[in-house]
Amino acid sequence: MLKWALIFLVISLISGFLGFSGVSAATATIARVLFFLAIALFVIFLVLALMAGNIVF
Structure with missing residues (x-):
């Protein structure tokens, strides 16, 4: 998704x-x-990963 954002940014600048x-x-x-x-x-996936990490340990 960041790749597409960068592509659109370059198109916008040009x-x-x-x-x-x-x-x-x-x-x-x-x-x-x-x-x-x-x-x-x-951020959503980071929070989910941190919560899952706390459950495993």
């Missing part, structure tokens, strides 16, 4: 440099959503 502000804004929004979704999933 389209912004070329003057396509609408495409740049849209892809930047998609990249931001994917980034925060990946961070949220990471």
